[in-house]
Amino acid sequence: MPDSPEPFSGSRPPGARIVSFVQRSGRLGPRLQRVWDAHAADYLVEVPRGGPATSIASGYRLDPHALFGRDAPLVVEIGSGRGETIAAAAAERPDVDHLACEVYRPGVARTVARLSQAGTTNVRILQADAVHLLASALPEASVDELWVFFPDPWHKARHHKRRLVSPDLARLVARVLRDGGVWRLATDWPDYADQIAHVLHEAPDLDGGEVDRFSRRPLTRFESKARDEGRATTDFAVTRRPRAARLSTDPLAPR
Numbered sequence: 001m002p003d004s005p006e007p008f009s010g011s012r013p014p015g016a017r018i019v020s021f022v023q024r025s026g027r028l029g030p031r032l033q034r035v036w037d038a039h040a041a042d043y044l045v046e047v048p049r050g051g052p053a054t055s056i057a058s059g060y061r062l063d064p065h066a067l068f069g070r071d072a073p074l075v076v077e078i079g080s081g082r083g084e085t086i087a088a089a090a091a092e093r094p095d096v097d098h099l100a101c102e103v104y105r106p107g108v109a110r111t112v113a114r115l116s117q118a119g120t121t122n123v124r125i126l127q128a129d130a131v132h133l134l135a136s137a138l139p140e141a142s143v144d145e146l147w148v149f150f151p152d153p154w155h156k157a158r159h160h161k162r163r164l165v166s167p168d169l170a171r172l173v174a175r176v177l178r179d180g181g182v183w184r185l186a187t188d189w190p191d192y193a194d195q196i197a198h199v200l201h202e203a204p205d206l207d208g209g210e211v212d213r214f215s216r217r218p219l220t221r222f223e224s225k226a227r228d229e230g231r232a233t234t235d236f237a238v239t240r241r242p243r244a245a246r247l248s249t250d251p252l253a254p255r
Contacts, residue, residue: 068122075144085216130164148183179240
């Protein structure tokens with residue numbers, strides 16, 4: 001694959017790309033504002049914006065080694081919410097670097113609160129559209145694991161086009177994963193699970209499918225609510241095929 005693929009290319013121009021989230025108020029309450037003022041600078045990754053507040057300028061390249069000051073495996077969580085999962089994972093594996101990507105400022109603030117209270121040092125947070133991060137900001141083959149847990153299901157049929165997990169997203173994930181890297185997903189909505197299963201099955205650079213529950217994924221408030229409502233969670237995991245293997249069968253295939 002090229003270093004900077006066009007995000008979600010197709011009949012729509014890039015500026016008209018349908019996004020998987022809507023802008024919400026970024027206002028913080030007094031407690032979260034105090035946390036933000038005291039600790040946000042320790043965790044937030046400041047990036048140049050290419051337009052909207054959640055954009056990343058097309059020429060920006062994130063250097064994970066410089067960001068964390070060391071050479072370590074990198075886990076990226078897309079839609080990190082309040083930070084329950086990434087905070088627990090980072091505490092369990094201090095030898096692994098973690099990058100959280102979240103668009104909503106209150107969620108970022110709550111993540112900062114968790115991390116600062118625990119004294120965690122191996123997490124950075126990017127408040128940005130995940131597509132911009134995957135399409136160009138992250139180097140190719142730089143991520144060991146990428147997590148997408150409980151993406152917005154967009155229940156109404158006319159809104160399904162807004163769902164994050166799609167063939168386009170699979171293409172971008174394959175770009176940033178190292179050979180043998182793993183993409184983990186989970187959803188508590190059966191029809192979205194069916195869609196995810198289809199996307200993963202059709203992805204040419206990924207192998208895998210439905211798996212048992214990921215042991216490092218804590219029970220969040222979202223999953224607890226789903227259980228209370230009688231919905232089971234479906235987990236998926238797929239592995240990035242070696243790039244060399246694909247080139248050997250198709251010399252013209254993009255990397």
